Amino acid sequence: MPVKLQAESAGGCYAQLPYFHQIGITNTLEINRERAIDYLNTRDNVYVFDGFAGWDPKYRIKVRVVCARAYHALFMNNMLIRPTEEELAQFGEPDFVIYNAGQFPANRFTTGMTSTTSVEINFKRMEMVILGTEYAGEMKKGIFIVIHYLQPVKFGQLSLHSSANIGMEKGDVTLFFGLSGTGKTYVLLHHTSHAADPNRELTGDDEHVWSDTGVFNIEGGCYAKCINLSAEKEPEIYRAIRFGSILENVVFNPSNRLPDYNDVSTTENTRCAYPIEYIPNARIPCIADQPEQHHHAYVRCLSSHQKTSGTEDGVLEPIPTFSMCYSAPFIVLHPGRYASMLASKMEVTQASCWLINTGWVGGKFGTGSRCPLKYTRAIINAIHSGSIVSATYTTYDIFGLQSPTSMAWEDTEAFEKERIRLANMFAKAFKGFEDQVDSAVKSAGPTVTI
Incomplete structure (x- = not known):
């Protein structure tokens, strides 16, 4: 429809926020x-x-x-x-x-x-x-x-780069933190589908707020990757692509207008945007009670992940990197502020905390492989059922994390080298933020000398 717009003086530039990139004057x-x-x-x-x-x-x-x-x-x-x-x-x-x-x-x-x-x-x-x-x-x-x-x-509420789902029977809420390419949408939708687990509902796949009364989704839709999409591997996303959905960067046949999700000639970062109600197990309105599972304050303040070829231009193999609060491109305040809010929420709700590796296991890239989805789902099921608590654990001296005693890496010497290298990366990257976080967050970091 025709709309007449009036240009006026902008009346001010960007807010002077320490972690917000300012462009121009x-x-x-x-x-x-x-x-x-x-x-x-x-x-x-x-x-x-x-x-x-x-x-x-x-x-x-x-x-x-x-x-x-x-x-x-x-x-x-x-x-x-x-x-x-x-x-x-x-x-x-x-x-x-x-x-x-x-x-x-x-x-x-x-x-x-x-x-x-x-x-x-x-x-x-x-x-x-x-x-x-x-x-x-x-x-x-x-x-x-x-x-x-x-x-x-x-x-005064905490914004999160996370997906979330809810148990239908107990009403328990789980938050899944992670950047694009770490399996947030893929794992979540498989876990809330009728085939994988008919007992959990989806509140959202990417952006939430943890408020004083619970958790709510920021968005009204999902933004899922489409690379190598098929009805067999990702039925929920595949079925959500219908009238009203938006496909981005997806190559299609102009004669029959059928998309080719395997074609990466434009980019591997192909996407689909669709209303959340296109997912059968979506809870509408997308609001839940207080969470019971989430991540650690230090890890949220300085979160490690892998750049992957499907999300990052010019990346052919996984590269370790850091993203403050899993939200480096979005946060406008010091990451310590979000981390402190998360720690407070954890303390008030007494929520438990689990770190799940959806990246490489069994060895570094070229030796190991990406963690299979069925294993990730099994871990999440064990967390929700409580059976994972009865596993046998060992505490690693560097990160201070309790992990199951079974080892996925066959080369233990290589594992120790990678563990120390990652710890040094954490310590070095955290130097830029430690001046504005409390001692409890600092002490949660790896104990290693750079």
Whole structure:
């Protein structure tokens, strides 16, 4: 529908937050904002979608998306929470606005700009401006950045890069932390499917808030990888790809319009965005009680994972790296703040904590292999049933973690070398954050000399 937009002064630049990457200066923000609105005003049709970020009405924010492509509007229709007719009629003014003029480039000669692509968030105006990129995921990431600021600062609640599910019988809640490529969506959907476990419901696959009353999903949809997708291996995701879903970077046959999920000629990072109700075991509304299973505060503050070829450009084999709170691209506050909030939640709820390796086992890349999904599911089942507690454990001297006595690596000497190397990586990476975390978090780190 035609919508006339008025360009105004941006009235301020990015909030001065220590862990938020700032692009440009106040004048640059004003120029890019006006450039985006001017472009949108030249379009015959502008698409506007109003939705919510956050299922809990007490903590959600109202988001308005203004864009020039129906594709972008449909993407956010899937990823945000869709209002009812009554909620839409009473929507009023949004708390946050996205101006997506991604088809139009930024002026790279503007002071502070280095390319024709610009993705900017203004916390004073509560706006996001996109120029020079049509990647729809920028809007999803932008909302997550805003949530990572507003939930701790405005609402006093903890934002999480995690998936979650709920036991139907006991109502027990499990959070699965991890970055893209670590199996968050894949493991979760298999574990909540009718075939794998008909006794658990899905609340969401990627973004949650742990509030003072429980856990709620930020999004209204899922954003799943499609590489090598098949009805046999991933039936839930496969069946969710139907009318209304969005496929990204997927090659298809133009004559019969059938997608080829095995074709990686464009990229291995192929994706699908679909409403969460397309998953049979989804709990609507996506709200749960207090969790019973999650990760450790130190590991969340400085989390280790593997860059994988399906998610990272130019990566041909797994590379150890770190991501603060599993959310390095999104967090705007010091990671110690999120870690302290997590520790407090753990203490209040007396929730248990498990670290599950979905990466390489039996040896480093080239020797070992990625942990099979059936083993991961078996571990999660044992956690939920409580049977894992009766296993025999040993405490490793470096990390201080209790692990089952059975060893997956045949080469114990190689295992010790890798364990010490990883501990040194943790200690070195943590140096940049230890000045703003308490002694309890510091002492949870590996005991090793760099």
